[in-house]
Each structure stands twice: as C-alpha cells, then as structure tokens.
Amino acid sequence: MPEGDSVYQLSKRLQFMSGRTVTATSLRVPRFATVDFTGLSCERVWPYGKHLFMQFGPQVLHTHLKMEGTWAIHKVGARWKKPGHTARVVLQLDGEIEIVGHSLGLVEVFPAREYDLRMGYLGPDMLAADFDHDEVVRRIEATPHLEIGRALLDQKNAAGIGNEYRAEICFIAGTHPAREVGEVDVDKHVRIARKLMWANRDSPVRVTTGIKRAGETSYVFGRNNKPCRRCTTLIEKSFLGGRGDLERVIWWCPRCQPAP
Template sequence: MPEGDTVYQAARRLDAALAGQLVSRTDIRVPAFATVDLSGERVHSVASRGKHLLMRIGDAVLHTHLKMEGEWRVHRPGEKWRRPAWQARAIVETPTAVAVGFDLGLVEVFPAAEEADRLAYLGPDLLGADWDALEAVRRIEAAPEVPIAVALGDQRNLAGLGNVYVNELCFLRGIRPTTPAGEVEAVPLVDLASRVIRANRDRIARTTTGVDRRGERLWVYSRAGQPCRRCGTRIEHGLLGRNDVELRDSWWCPNCQR
C-alpha cells in the first residue's frame, strides 16, 4: 500500500531518471489538464511531500497522489510497458526515459510559485529534511478527543503515515486505536513513527516486526482473526474514522493494546 516511504522511493527513482533533462513529450490524461504541454521544459527535480509526489518541470509542478493503487514506473524509450496503456494517467518522456503514472488517484498541474501554498495544510513531513516532531505533537494534542489512530493518519498533523503504519504504531506502543489522543503520550509515539518509517524508507518490503519474510513483516495490519505474534490472542478488526465518510479499517490485539 502506498504510504510516505513508498512515495519517497518513487520520487528518488523518478528524480534519478529525469532530473536535469529536457522533456520531449507529456501526455496528461485528465480532462482538466489534457491540453497541458510541458515539452521543451527542463525537469528540475522530483520530490515527495508526505504522500504527495511533486515533479517540478520548468515553471510548473506536476502534482500526483498514488491513493490506494497508483504507481509511477520508469521505462526506456521504446520499451514495452508492464501495465496496460489505458491505466496510464500521466506520461513524461525525455530522450532517455519514459515515466508513466498508472492508476493515479490525483493528477494536477499548477504554477511552481503556488506549491508552498497548495501544500501548506500538510503537517510536518516524516521523511522531509524539515521534519519537526514537536510541531507534529502540538497538532495531535490540539484535538484531544480524536481517536489516536485517526489523529496519526490525519495528514494535517504529520504527513506520510497511512493505515499500515497507523495500526502498527498503535500496536508497538500498546495503544488501542480508539483511545482519545488526549490520553496518549504523543511525544514517544511521534518519535517512534519517525524512527519506523525512516528505517523502512530504503527497504524493498516494509517491516515493523523486524522480520523480513513474507507473511511475518507486520504485527496486526490485515490480520483479523489470526493469533497475535506476541501473546497469541486473536487480532480484532473494526472501522474507525473522523466521520462515516472517512472510515478506515483498524486492527488491534485486545490483550497487548489495553
């Protein structure tokens, strides 16, 4: 599942393939931006901000979000794509590489001068050079009644955590996901979030257990009904969100997370 570390890795691959080159062709398959043509412009950089990917080309930014199923792939010119062309929503081609964004949840282009303002709502980026743990803690503590799992996944508090990390962090700290944020020690939780996602940012397969074997990498995420790896109690499952529209799956061990 795409989370901050997934987007960080994608940005590094795209930056290595495209940065410094002139764009020879763009094809943005979203009606609102279908006429945008960035050919002839230079790719300055490709970077991530939380779960957002920013391709800075000329005086514009191609902003994409992977959502649940999106991904960017880099091909050599003329190379056959490994996914169907109808799934492509954004294509950026240079003389040496073709970057294709498949099943992207968000695609938009805006002036580079607007980047800071458009993403100003995001909290501190866990994988950013300007990561600010104290600011993340302050934002979480500002809404003490919100369930801690919801607060951790709120990109306005800290940018980069998705549902996998949210559930795993709650387990690692022994916190029931439904616990109000005001009853949780936010400082060690935020510190752990930073350490865990940074430990995974260069890994091919994400792990929170420390075990790098298929089926053994996570503690509770998507393991409803299976025994807890720590105590053997059956993992429970529920839905949790700020409202009925934003419900997310939640998993926990009723014994380890009291």
C-alpha cells in the same frame, strides 16, 4: 494506499529525470490535457508525505498514487505492462526514456510559486531530514477528543503515515486506536512513527517487527484472527474502533491494546 516511505522510494527512483528535457507530454485528465512540458527541463523531483512533485520550468506536476497508482519507466516505443487506458501521465525524456503514471488518484499542475500556498495544509513530512517532531505533537494534541487512530492518519497532522503504520504504531505503543488523544502519550506515538518510517525509508520490504521473513514483518496489520506475537490473543479488525468510524479498517490486539 502507499505510505510515505513508498513515495520516498519512488522519488529516489525518479531522480534521474532531473536535468533531462521533456520531448513529449500527455496528461490524460481533462482539466490539464492541454498542458505541455515539451522543451522544458525537469528541474527536480521530490516527495512530501504521500505526494509526489516534479518541476518543469515554472510549473509543478503534482500527483498522488491513492489506492491503485503506479509509475513505470520504459524505453520509448517499448510495450507497456499495464493497459494503455490506465495511463494518466505520459512523459518522454531525452535519451528515449518514457515515464508513465498509471491509475493515479490525483493529477494537477500549478505554478511553482504557489507550492507553499497549496501544500501548506500538510503537517510535517515524517521522512524529512529536518522533521519537526514538536510540531506534529502540537497538532495532534490540539484535538484531545479525537481518536488517536484517526489523528495519526490525518495528513494535516503528519504527512506520510498510512493505515499500515497507524496499526503498528498503536500496537507498539500499547494503545487502542479508538482511545482519545487526550488519554495517550502523543510524544511516544510520534517517536515510534518517526523511528519506524525512518528505518524503512530505503527498504523494499516494510518491516515493523525487526524480522524480514515472509509473514513476520508486522505485529497486527493484515493479521486478523492470528495470534498476537506478544500474548497469543487473536488479533481483531474492524472499521469501528469503539468510539466511531476510524475511516479505514484497523487491526489491534484486544489484550495488549485494551479498548477504551
């Protein structure tokens, strides 16, 4: 599942849509199949955490990539690289441009006036220019008995942190992901998260080690049974973090991140 920096970069790629008029609309999800943006201009495109938004007149198109979603940009009439049956959103814009969202995990349309109400459950956007560090800390500390690995992944606490960043944040902080929030320095974890994500916001390759060479970009993520870059202990992974299910597989170093 893409992290917040991936959606941030996607939004930047799609900024050319702003000011262009929609010439054809096809939303291939039953609930919104009759929605038509044709004749409306795209007022803006923006990300919030892992969510992508496009506003057309008084309506907002809200999408989420989930596990397999992608967006492609073509000239109208050009052959798609992905099969047509995976397309969930097809928008044609003036200038003979076609935007196609494939295998999107979420597609919905709602009135722009409802944006704050609908998305208000999300925590501060980790990549916002006015990122609210203290609010993220407050939200995480409100659940002292929750595992820090689960709390970091909860989008109601902070919008944009995904599984890769979760693993790397915990390693850099020296924290086992199954440790309870009340046992760790939450402020430290949030500072690491913001620093890592901000540094990668424009990078085509996500790097948490400071080394961009292939195979050396992460400390623990995706490195099961490989030696820790700090102590050479073999990295472990599991769906279980010692105190319950941490929702998705996570990696850690048994020596640098002692289990609770």
